[in-house]
Amino acid sequence: MTLEDLGYSVDLESYRKEQGLASLGIGRVISEHKERYVVKTADHEYDAEIIGSLRFLAQQRSDFPAVGDWVAMAEFDDNKALIHAVLPRKTMIERQAVGKQGEKQIIATNIDFAFIVQAVDRDLNINRMERYLTICNTSGVNPLIILNKTDLIADHELTALIANVQSRIRQVPVLAISNETLSGIDVLKAQMLKGKTYCLLGSSGVGKSTLLNNLSGRQIMKTIAISASTHKGRHATSHRELFVLDSGGILIDTPGMREVGLTDAATGLEMTFENIVQLARDCRFKDCTHTTETGCAIVAAVENGEIDQASYENYLKMAREREHFESTTAERRMKDKEFGKMIKNFKKNRKSNKY
Numbered sequence: 366m367t368l369e370d371l372g373y374s375v376d377l378e379s380y381r382k383e384q385g386l387a388s389l390g391i392g393r394v395i396s397e398h399k400e401r402y403v404v405k406t407a408d409h410e411y412d413a414e415i416i417g418s419l420r421f422l423a424q425q426r427s428d429f430p431a432v433g434d435w436v437a438m439a440e441f442d443d444n445k446a447l448i449h450a451v452l453p454r455k456t457m458i459e460r461q462a463v464g465k466q467g468e469k470q471i472i473a474t475n476i477d478f479a480f481i482v483q484a485v486d487r488d489l490n491i492n493r494m495e496r497y498l499t500i501c502n503t504s505g506v507n508p509l510i511i512l513n514k515t516d517l518i519a520d521h522e523l524t525a526l527i528a529n530v531q532s533r534i535r536q537v538p539v540l541a542i543s544n545e546t547l548s549g550i551d552v553l554k555a556q557m558l559k560g561k562t563y564c565l566l567g568s569s570g571v572g573k574s575t576l577l578n579n580l581s582g583r584q585i586m587k588t589i590a591i592s593a594s595t596h597k598g599r600h601a602t603s604h605r606e607l608f609v610l611d612s613g614g615i616l617i618d619t620p621g622m623r624e625v626g627l628t629d630a631a632t633g634l635e636m637t638f639e640n641i642v643q644l645a646r647d648c649r650f651k652d653c654t655h656t657t658e659t660g661c662a663i664v665a666a667v668e669n670g671e672i673d674q675a676s677y678e679n680y681l682k683m684a685r686e687r688e689h690f691e692s693t694t695a696e697r698r699m700k701d702k703e704f705g706k707m708i709k710n711f712k713k714n715r716k717s718n719k720y
């Protein structure tokens with residue numbers, strides 16, 4: 366295997382040279398667990414950690430390596446390495462960190478295409494599709510919607526579902542597949558390009574791992590991490606998350622996600638809801654919130670059925686969420702600043718009081 370097989374590019378190579386990193390090895394992070402990384406190189410896999418100075422300089426979660434990252438590293442043992450630098454990311458899919466208001470968490474980096482997977486039997490949720498789309502649009506990743514488990518419903522039901530999805534999401538291709546009958550799998554395989562990185566996004570149980578197995582033609586087992594204290598199997602931490610398929614495509618399987626909160630960087634919202642946002646030009650007031658104002662072109666379009674009511678509500682909900690993220694981040698920064706001032710004053714007082 367070569368680095369190019371893993372997705373390495375000319376741009377990355379010239380960056381590496383420019384930055385004087387040529388003496389270090391280059392590899393791609395294929396899994397991450399509590400600041401321990403598995404880094405794959407052309408002919409090796411390393412257990413890696415980051416060097417102290419990198420940790421020291423890290424200001425936020427996104428400064429640490431993530432699955433999909435290219436890193437410059439030094440081998441120090443047979444299969445151990447230290448990560449010295451994270452190379453610039455072409456794309457970065459991120460969400461609001463669960464339970465940590467105002468913080469971001471990277472899902473995967475350097476992704477070219479995302480497969481947004483949903484199951485047609487009971488999980489289908491167009492609001493959630495729009496949410497994943499927004500996340501993709503924000504980071505410049507090309508989305509494809511995959512409807513899985515089509516073996517579980519009748520053909521006419523599937524036709525209706527696809528029409529339903531496409532009435533709300535017009536600009537994104539939709540592909541129906543079944544991991545059971547393998548219908549659609551070859552079509553999907555044929556679309557995947559050598560050296561490009563794909564990522565599977567979707568809730569737990571929609572069939573991402575099964576799809577990975579079908580695309581790779583192998584049974585790639587997930588090792589479930591066992592929490593030592595409770596001996597309870599912990600959910601969906603796969604040991605390896607990045608795979609090179611025989612077709613040459615590179616596939617990242619992210620653990621199933623229950624929550625996909627938006628961050629302030631969700632500029633993709635306007636792209637996802639382009640047909641809604643465009644109408645705002647005709648609103649009577651420039652600062653229209655598109656809710657209760659008279660002369661709101663968006664509300665009018667919802668009323669006359671031009672815009673889907675559910676889509677409209679989902680748009681407003683996500684716009685509020687983005688705003689909330691922004692305000693909590695601002696608040697936190699303010700608090701940090703105040704805390705910094707307090708420390709400074711304390712030190713000053715201590716000096717002057719000489720205790």
Ligand SMILES: Nc1nc2c(ncn2[C@@H]2O[C@H](COP(=O)(O)OP(=O)(O)OP(=O)(O)O)[C@@H](O)[C@H]2O)c(=O)[nH]1
Nearest residue numbers: 514543544545569570571572573574575601620621
């Ligand atoms: N009938 C049917 N069942 C499927 C299909 N694809 C997957 N399944 C089943 O759905 C269940 C969940 O599939 P997984 O592939 O583990 O789902 P996942 O999205 O990887 O879930 P996480 O690993 O929790 O994120 C398994 O029991 C699969 O056998 C399908 O096309 N048809």
Ligand SMILES: [Zn+2]
Nearest residue numbers: 648653655661
């Ligand atoms: Zn309006």
